[in-house]
Amino acid sequence: MITTDLEAAQSIASQLRERSKDINFPIGSEALCDQLLETVDSANFPGALIPELRADGELVVVAIAEPAAWRRLCPVLLAFAGPTLTSFDGLPDTDLADADLAVVIAAAGPHMTATVRLPSDPRGQEMALRALVRARDTLARAPSLTRTAPEPTSWLLARFQDFLNVGRRDAATAILDQLRNELRLDALNLRFLQVQLHATFEEWREIFNLSGFRNLTLARRTPATTAILLEALYQNCLARFFAAGDTAVLQKVYVEEVRPLAVPLLKTPLPTSLRIGGWRIAGIETLISPGRTDLRYALADGHEQLGWLANHLTSSSSTESSFYQEAADEARERLVATEATESVDVMAAALAALTRLSDEQRAELAQAEPFRSALRGLEHEAGNTSVPTSWPTWLARTSDPTFTNALAFARLGAEEWLVAEDGADPASVTSFLDGLNYAQSNPLAAERTAQALPYLVAALRRDALFPNPGMTPIYSSILTLIAMGSARGSSTFDSSLILVDALLSVGVSATDYRELAADIDEIAGEGFGARMVYWALEMIEAFMRSPAPDLAARDRLIHSVLARLIPIRARLSSLQQAGLQNLSEEFGWRLGVPPARQESHNDELASRMRGKTIAIYSLVENASRQAKAALQAIASDIHVQCNADPVGSSQLRALATCSDLFVVAWAAAKHAATDYIRAHRNGRPIVYAEGKGVTSLLRAVEDYFSGQSRQH
Known part of the structure; x- marks a missing residue:
């Protein structure tokens, strides 16, 4: 790669490819020259090889690299295409083929160059070019000398949960692809993660249509996965018949289509995370199989979920008769x-x-x-020892060096345990906080707790009362741990958005509000990377949507974040700049005309969006309108339409069937409407914004079109 800055390298590569279209390379050498040009933005190549055709018709290749990369590139070029084939003798020079080339590569920063002259005869040119291509391929296969150690699979799984917590589907899918491509997990566990991903967005049809769905019902699985599979069966095969209230038809469809798949899933005790569809399937099975007294007893816990089906079940005691068992x-x-x-x-x-x-x-x-x-x-x-059965017992064991499967238990615990059994009971909350504080006194326990934070946040969201005012101390403590982890370089911080929104929703005192702002400032850090920009803008929006017990603390935080974003403004994408511009103006920051941007990236983004119809669904209509204005400012021929209908409507159906991309604000949407949208998309792309504000909507659009760019 021509420079260590990936975005700058991609910008230079785009310009060089456009420039090469006007160069008439000798017949037979075009494909080889194109392969050499790929080195400009190839992360596996130290530097770049740029083919050039001089005014006198001489074909040369310009080798360019930063000083550190040159020491690695030079001996390889000598070995593959030294004086025997070309003029390259290992010495750098400053004689570029064209002055305009010097202008293009100036953005690469300090560098060393050498002009590699090729033989004049066609056969000699082809041999030299092929030698340079082999050098490129050899370096691409060589192990990186500066490569960081691979992340443990448990860390990748924690980040996967972190992305699911906030609805970042594309990012979670990327982790799933990495786990698959690097052969980190077996096929069955990968499929269960895919099921979890679809269930997060209630895509029951996609789960039901997965290849090997029947095998999933027979495999060893977690209780949460069992609940998901039952819900997929109900939503795809039985929901419409249940709504009609016809018992005979419902039982007929169940017996013929669903029962062979459902029976292996209906083992007692039923999962605590069972959804409405799972309860109803258990109720239908009880009607058909009177001998399943275990299910009849279990249904007592979900009687209110059964709907009209409850009237068809004979009354029974809610507790099973006691009996002695050896x-x-x-x-x-x-x-x-x-x-x-x-x-x-x-x-x-x-x-x-x-x-x-x-x-x-x-x-x-x-x-x-x-x-x-x-x-x-x-x-x-x-390990033939006791296993934790709650978060406090898990925290108590984190300091044990032999507790090597701590994260595996945390991942399962997120599906089975509540953080506090009774959020309204101060003793239950205090018990968890005591365990959390105790874990921080031991370095090993603190590290394990930090890695498990996404699972803790997922467990918090399972609380039926979330956000629960009685759990405020726990929200604050876990957010503080995320801030501490961010300071140590932790990459799982997206879940902090959930905790901040929960704390602001239930309300905090002025003192706690100042501590909350301090935690966010700590997570933000001294400088922002590209991944943090949208997170920072979304966090600002969350503070602006909520009452501020301490206006000065809020303003200090927002001005601090904006002050760190302004210096990197020139490197932001068009949509990031639009979000920054909107927020800055509300706080009196006059940024003026945007500085020179990475035009190639923004132009490519605009070109992919040009002529597209984008639909936005969000109950926060002001955010939808601002997102629409920002998108249309990028390219005037983008058609953006917004909708906030609480249920399915003719307008929503028209948008679902006709738009090129549908963006759903995951945290600000009605289930009835999102189900209606999915039902009428017919495989067309739909993306989910992680938050309620304009920043999340813009991020979802950019992630989608940037992903298309990478695929091409």
Whole structure:
């Protein structure tokens, strides 16, 4: 790459490709010259090789690199295309082929160059060009001397959860692709992550249509995945018949189409995360199979979810009759359950049952299948010790060096445990905070806790009362830990948006408000990278949408963030600049005419958006209007239409069927409307904005069209 600045390298490469269109390279050398030009923005190549045709018809290749990269490039060029084939002798010079080339590459900063002259005869030119291409390919395959160590899979999974927490679908998909391309996980676990991704955006049809869906119902899975699969079955096969209220038709469709897939999923105890569709499928199965008394007892916990189906179920006691069970029988039952369900609570119950066995009973159990295999698998996963059954017990174990699967348990715990069993009970909240504070006193525990923060945020959102005023101390403490992690270089900070919005929604005191602003300032850091710009703008919008107990603290934070954004304004995309301009004007910052931008990037973005019809759905209509104005300022022929209907309508249907891109404000939308949009998109692209403001809408649009650019 011609410079370590990726965006600058891409800008130079774009200009050089446009320039090469006007150069008539010798016949037969065009393809080779194009391959050499790819080195300009190739991250695996130290420097660049730029083919040039001089005014006298001489074909040369300009080798250019930063001083540090030149030391790596020079010996390779000598080895592949030295004096035997070309004029290159390893010495740099300053004789560029054209003056206009010097203007283009000036943006690369300090560099060293050498003009590699090729033979005059066509055959010699082709041999030299092929040698240079082989040098390019060799360097591309060579290991990077400055490459950072690969991130552990557990960190990638935590970042995947971080992106899902805020609805960043494209970013979560990129992590999923990385896990797949680097062979980090097996095919089954990758498919379960894909199921989790679709479920986050309630894309039940996509889950149901996944290849191998039947196999997923038979595989070992988490309780949360079981709940998702049941919901996908209900929404795709039964919801419309349930709405009609016809019991006979509903049972017929269930028996013929759904039951073979649903029965393997209907194991008790039912998942605590079961959705309305899962409860109703369990109710239908109970009607058809009166002998499933286990389901009948379990339905008592979800009676209000059954709708009219509840009237068709005979009344029964909400508690199962007590009976005595031999310890050995209970241990066998619990062990078999661990083979079917990947659950922390199931593992804990199995281990507890094993502790009640005598040595003789345990030895007997370990000799017979399938209990021997189940016992071996349980010991491998849990280490044959007690496993955490709540967040406080998980925090208590984080300081144990042998607790090497801490993040794996945190990922499962996010689906099964509430952060505080009773958010209205101060003792429950205090118990969690004590465990959190204790973990910070140990370096190992603090590191593990920091890595698990996205899972903690996901568990907080499972609270039916979220944002819960009684949980405010927990929100603040976890946000502070995210700020501390950001200061140490942590890459999982997107979930902070959720906590900030929750704290601002429930309201905080002036003192807590100042601490909140300080945490955000800490997360922002001293300088912004490209990834942080949209996050910073969205955070400012969140503070501006909410009451400010301390206006001075809010203004200090916003002015501090804006002051760090202004110096990099020239490097922002057009849409980022539009968002910055809107927010700056509200606080009296007059930025004037935007400075020179990366025109190639912005022009490419505008060209991909030109002539497109973009639909925006958000209940925050002011944000939609501002996003529309910003988009149309990029290219006047972009057609942007906004909608805020709470349910499906003729206008919403027209937008869903006709627009090239549909943007849904994930945090400011009605489920009925989003379901209606998905039902009428018919495979056309739909993207989700992570927040409620204009910044999130612009980010979703730019991410989509930038992703198209990378694919091409």
